[in-house]
Amino acid sequence: MSDFEYANAPESKAIAKISQSYDLFIGGKFIKPKKGKSFNTINPATEEVLAKIAYADELDIDIAVSHAKLAYTKVWSKLPAKERGKYLYRIARILQERAREFAVVETLDNGKPIRESRDTDIPLAAAHFFYHAGWADKLEYAGLGNKPKSLGVVGQIIPWNFPLLMLAWKIAPALATGNTVVLKPAETTPLTALLFAEVCQQAGLPDGVVNIVTGDGITGAALVNHPDINKIAFTGSTEVGKSIARSISATKKSATLELGGKAANIVFEDAAVDEAVEGIVNGIFFNQGHVCCAGSRLLLQENIMDEVLEKLKKRMSLIRVGDPMDKNTDLGAINSLEQLRRIKDLASTGDSEGANRWSPECKLPTKGYWFAPTIFTGVSQSHRIAREEIFGPVLSVLTFRTPAEAIEKANNTMYGLSAGIWSDKGSKILWAAKQLKAGVIWSNTFNKFDPASPFGGYKESGWGREGGRHGLAGYLTSDAKVSK
Amino acid sequence: MIIDGSEGDLKRFLDDLPPVDQVGADARAAMLATRSIKTTSKAWAIDMAISMVDLTTLEGADTPGKVKALCAKAVRPDPTDLTVPSVGAICVYNDMVKIAREELDLIGGRKIPVAAVSTAFPSGRASIEVKKQDTQDALNAGASEIDMVIDRGAFLSGKIGKVFEEIKIVKDICGEKAHLKVIFETGELVTYDNVRKASYLAMLAGADFIKTSTGKVNPAATAPVVLVMLEAVRDYFALTGIKIGVKPAGGIKTTKDAIKQLVLVNETAGSDWLNPSLFRIGASSLLNDLLMQRMKLRTGHYASANYVTID
Structure with missing residues (x-):
């Protein structure tokens, strides 16, 4: 077949x-x-x-x-x-x-x-x-x-x-x-x-x-x-x-x-995993990651890391990269050569600082500016790719052990534009949202915009x-x- | 074994499954519905969908004549174009199984299986003795697929051990003779968490296929429900190495609907499931729309409804 x-x-x-x-x-x-x-x-x-x-x-x-x-x-x-x-x-x-x-x-x-x-x-x-x-x-x-x-x-x-x-x-x-x-x-x-x-x-x-x-x-x-x-x-x-x-x-x-922003997208152990994976993908690969509020730092509770990463990689291999005019394309072109260079430069610091790069197999067009969807695992707070805004389809994956540690890491940034919380437990979501220093906080969703909702950063x-x-x-x- | 078979262990396993976020599942299904399937891929999808149709009649007014007409349609969906594949199966009530089997054998449809709805379809409200006999009757009449309903009342009142046992018993009766499809009636289970739990429960009890609905209750095979079931078979395969089939039934009426189902399969369980042995579509009126769209692709214009046969 x-x-x-x-x-x-x-x-x-x-x-x-x-x-x-x-x-x-x-x-x-x-x-x-x-x-x-x-x-x-x-x-x-x-x-x-x-x-x-x-x-x-x-x-x-x-x-x-x-x-x-x-x-x-x-x-x-x-x-x-x-x-x-x-x-x-x-x-x-x-x-x-x-x-x-x-x-x-x-x-x-x-x-x-x-x-x-x-x-x-x-x-x-x-x-x-x-x-x-x-x-x-x-x-x-x-x-x-x-x-x-x-x-x-x-x-x-x-x-x-x-x-x-x-x-x-x-x-x-x-x-x-x-x-x-x-x-x-x-x-x-x-x-x-x-x-x-x-x-x-x-x-x-x-x-x-x-x-x-x-x-x-x-x-x-x-x-x-x-x-x-x-x-x-x-x-x-x-x-x-x-x-x-x-x-x-x-x-x-x-x-x-x-x-700018360097949003933490926090996935707790009790999250709806399949939907969280969708949210991670939407958070960083929407608009090629050219989003100031992109969920570019994934904070995963360590005990679900393997399960989530496995599902995330499977899901990433379904992302359709290519001609932006095709109605089935999920990830289009990088907006300019200058931006492509910035993304490549920052991603290469991920390699040189010891993080592990992974991208699904995908054929990039020969003309134009392209960057495959990419995740870095083994990232810590001190990596440049965990601190600087890449503004491209590059996700840095970090882990945490307790909710308090998640908040601490999420807020440990010079930015404060947005954050995401994934949990099936309402009380945990409300608690986390209160602690996070970010202008927009999404729970169990990401990159949702509405003219009635104020947008801006700390x-x-x-x-x-x-x-x-x-x-x-x-x-x-x-x-x-x-x-x- | 993933579970030891006791109700307590089963419950623990189902409670440990990750929850489904309804908003997120709806959004994913809606996004996949925007896929634009054109030209060559549409032609491929139409033929695939035809070969996956479980051509169904489940009416009180069913007669031998009606069932025989359906069999003819199943073997040669478009008598003017023999490149059209046969459908996946014929699906009928218990007492029509023998008629359907004999007719199919007679007219060149030996390879088309007959599926019987069973276990006091559609409500499932009968004793296990009746359900056993119902299944045995269907097998004796020549059914090679059994579409059983679960006891939704038991499921919703927390008696999941009862649901599990009934599936196991019916599976034992089916043995090697027949494939077992387990119908949840997702319109009565309502929540996606229930759909996920029912999916695992049925797979653990020995289902070969999990099926959304009877076609008698609305809503039936909605895209998010099928998405959740496809995720379940995908993850069950990762866990056990066993591939379980999925059958949406009810509400899939147009070629567009059917293609959306195939996109869901392709981008959730994966291309291995794009195969009549792992994905079926329970439908009655869908087939004619698929045939009309197929003609349109071939000839460039829409024919009137009189150019496809009514059954």
Whole structure:
């Protein structure tokens, strides 16, 4: 009897119309950058150039911010709140209508499997707009003080791991609370943000309320340092987050920073093992491990280690690595050559520091950037791969003997973004959740997101919260605090 | 031996099994349902599914004529295309076994087994003496597969020793003559933890196959229930080296449903189970949908329902 081979099931590229080049979206129009510079964005699964993207420098940022400021003072801040809500509802609906197109563009530009962009990224992005649309005219009842006020022009810088979703996390609350926006997508994944600019036009959003500027770190720095920016919202690496914190330290600018993580995923002896294995896989291999809250440190109770590892390895050998456009692909391409190098470098320290590397047999494509799903066993707290964020499909496996030891090890990190607890015992879950120093704690699940739930970290994982009622506070005047 | 056979030991073993998290099992089954099976793999899956169908009629109104028609369908599901494989088995009530066996032998279906539902199917509410006689009757009439039901009342009231003993007794009667499939009626056991426990209980008692449902109770063969049973046979194999079959029955009506079942098998128990000797699908209306989808793949267009035979 031959094996059940899944024939290719590619999503159609023809659904997306990607232009050869994109300009900056400023004041409701696409305009050329002043100096006419540009850069390419590529498909990391094939290394093919997808489009030429305008490069914004200080001059272009200045123009974008002045448009955002004008839109704020003349239009957006004067609009009745329920009118703002209408625009957000409209954007949410358009995102749903064009979901398939957005999913295809996201997968082409980012390298993530179409199943994930189709089932997770795009629906969640729309959900964020729906959720915040509802808040727009109810801010007085959000427990943030009597008459919470918007801040003005907000500069937003987003990462490449969930391009459209991170845009939604940033833009939806900013607009709902009455601010205008200059947003810079990541250098390697600008396309869905530019497609979103078209959505703003389609929704009839007043000119200048949302401006999209594309570029690199220098572009981002120009945005951060612009004097007319009232707030910076950043998601990305801890290193860049720290430099943003430094540069705004002597200004009136406020900031929310959502930075790195090294989450502990704790599996207790009484866990539902099969589902825990699924959760481990989902925790680290979802989105190629390019997830700030990824469960990258597996803490296994020592007496179930063999059983769990055996099942985990069997399960990992079923992960389908390859063409992100294939509907059956589970693990896609690494987003960039630079990131692939970082992953390889950190993984090699695992080898040199004496941990045991294991990957299932899998054929990686010859073109593009790929890294097989990998686990390291025999890892201790002092290994670099147990401390540093790899941001790739690499799991470090550690063990513990008692619940107290699990908590101690889980909290022994400079990060504090997320954690996972696997146990069938409710009292143990509640006890562990209380002890863990992490902004998001999942029990018997992992990587679940909802616009109503605040997200953010302790320690070097960042400042402030995004999403939910708490997320609104970051976009309103500083006397506005969430009442407990 | 994994257990010594006493009720206390059996209970200890079942209580030591890891729990099933319902939300997680549902999520895994839902994820596997998104697999996109196209072109060549779809053609392969359709033929595999046809060869796994336990073509079933379990009605009070069953007659010799109806059963004979079903036998004809089992041997040659599509009389216009003899490349279509025969089905896995015919599944009927006890008193129809002889008719089915003789008819199959007569029309070239000697290799197709006849399965009899047994032990006071579907409720299982009878004395062990009646259940023994029921099984013996079916064997005497020529059944080579026995689909017995467990005593759900005993299971739910904690009398797992009784459930275990009954399976063992029926297994002894089957001996080498017949394969034993043990039906849980998962719609009455309700929780996935119960499904896992029942799976191990039946395997330890000697089941050759574990089967979800009678087809008389809803819900029946839901994807997460089949997932939990497939995990059980996979882990039982790792423990004992013995491969036990799985038979979902009830509610699998379309080609899409059947292919989703095959994906579950492929990514849980593994490709060894993609074989009629280890996986069967209990169904009546499914076969015609498989045939229509097969025609569609071959000809490129959908035929009307009149191009497949009714049985």
